Amino acid sequence: xxxxxxxxxxxxxxxxxxxxxxxxxxxxxxxxxxxxxxxxxxxxxxxxxxxxxxxxxxxxxxxxxxxxxxxxxxxxxxxxxxxxxxxxxxxxxxxxxxxxxxxxxxxxxxxxxxxxxxxxxxxxxxxxxxxxxxxxxxxxxxxxxxxxxxxxxxxxxxxxxxxxxxxxxxxxxxxxxxxxxxxxxxxxxxxxxxxxxxxxxxxxxxxxxxxxxxxxxxxxxxxxxxxxxxxxxxxxxxxxxxxxxxxxxxxxxxxxxxxxxxxxxxxxxxxxxxxxxxxxxxxxxxxxxxxxxxxxxxxxxxxxxxxxxxxxxxxxxxxxxxxxxxxxxxxxxxxxxxxxxxxxxxxxxxxxxxxxxxxxxxxxxxxxx
Numbered sequence: 001x002x003x004x005x006x007x008x009x010x011x012x013x014x015x016x017x018x019x020x021x022x023x024x025x026x027x028x029x030x031x032x033x034x035x036x037x038x039x040x041x042x043x044x045x046x047x048x049x050x051x052x053x054x055x056x057x058x059x060x061x062x063x064x065x066x067x068x069x070x071x072x073x074x075x076x077x078x079x080x081x082x083x084x085x086x087x088x089x090x091x092x093x094x095x096x097x098x099x100x101x102x103x104x105x106x107x108x109x110x111x112x113x114x115x116x117x118x119x120x121x122x123x124x125x126x127x128x129x130x131x132x133x134x135x136x137x138x139x140x141x142x143x144x145x146x147x148x149x150x151x152x153x154x155x156x157x158x159x160x161x162x163x164x165x166x167x168x169x170x171x172x173x174x175x176x177x178x179x180x181x182x183x184x185x186x187x188x189x190x191x192x193x194x195x196x197x198x199x200x201x202x203x204x205x206x207x208x209x210x211x212x213x214x215x216x217x218x219x220x221x222x223x224x225x226x227x228x229x230x231x232x233x234x235x236x237x238x239x240x241x242x243x244x245x246x247x248x249x250x251x252x253x254x255x256x257x258x259x260x261x262x263x264x265x266x267x268x269x270x271x272x273x274x275x276x277x278x279x280x281x282x283x284x285x286x287x288x289x290x291x292x293x294x295x296x297x298x299x300x301x302x303x304x305x306x307x308x309x310x311x312x313x314x315x316x317x318x319x320x321x322x323x324x325x326x327x328x329x330x331x332x333x334x335x336x337x338x339x340x341x342x343x344x345x346x347x348x349x350x351x352x353x354x355x356x357x358x359x360x361x362x363x364x365x366x367x368x369x
Contacts, residue, residue: 014060022053040107044100051093058086083148091141098133102126116246120194124211127195131213193233193240198307200239201228241307250310252300252318260298260332262286265321269300272320278309295334
């Protein structure tokens with residue numbers, strides 16, 4: 001009976017104690033979250049209750065397993081397995097706590113600052129810092145797991161002895177990966193490009209959707225995703241429409257006839273913009289920028305508060321102005337000028353043309369005085 005009750009008491013007691021401690025901790029976090037509503041930290045920490053309970057249960061089982069006297073022939077294997085689970089769950093718990101702290105810090109910063117550009121910059125830095133922390137914790141956890149095996153401890157000395165050669169080989173082999181890694185850190189803390197920025201890369205217009213330590217994803221206006229190495233943004237020029245102020249100036253071109261009513265077009269442009277909610281009211285105007293024998297190039301200048309609104313203003317002005325010209329002033333649209341050919345008068349017959357190859361040039365002595 002003792003051989004049956006002892007394992008049940010040890011294992012069952014560990015599980016029950018884990019559930020009680022986990023319930024008490026979750027209750028305290030719930031009360032703290034209700035009392036301090038200005039910070040989401042306590043609510044975010046509740047997301048770590050699963051790894052927290054796993055760490056507690058594994059630690060209790062690891063410490064009391066010898067008292068259970070269960071499967072004594074495999075005591076070393078069971079103890080090592082519990083150690084591996086404890087290390088993995090502890091790493092999981094550390095990542096969850098770090099994520100809660102980082103997200104809370106970002107939320108406080110976002111509420112305290114109303115500059116969208118600065119908030120996006122901090123969000124980019126926080127995202128990359130969290131990825132670095134996760135990678136470091138993962139590497140440390142894997143190393144700790146490997147060190148639980150005696151064979152790996154013996155191999156550690158030889159690995160350290162050849163670390164110099166391995167470092168050189170790894171550096172040469174992973175040159176591209178390391179360059180992207182450092183480029184990601186440079187982007188995060190150099191404020192070159194941020195999450196949510198509107199950029200133009202390789203002729204594609206889109207919004208930065210994701211930044212990692214090795215690649216960057218741009219979501220285009222037609223919902224495509226362009227994935228590029230982060231080293232591209234540190235080695236090649238690109239357009240960032242979100243740098244500085246988000247206000248933008250847009251241009252609309254028309255090719256019209258020379259008789260187009262420019263003064264009326266200026267008045268019509270103002271009427272169109274008054275009815276367009278995307279126009280910010282800063283500037284508008286129409287000028288002639290070029291001329292050809294058949295048409296002239298007319299340019300309209302409009303403004304908006306950001307890149308999305310400037311697109312709306314441009315397409316609205318282009319469409320409504322063309323419709324107005326078609327309905328009210330169709331003569332202003334470009335056309336091909338045609339006319340009947342004019343014949344010479346009857347008393348002036350055309351002069352016959354001579355072939356220059358058969359006509360000899362007159363000599364100096366044959367010229368009239």
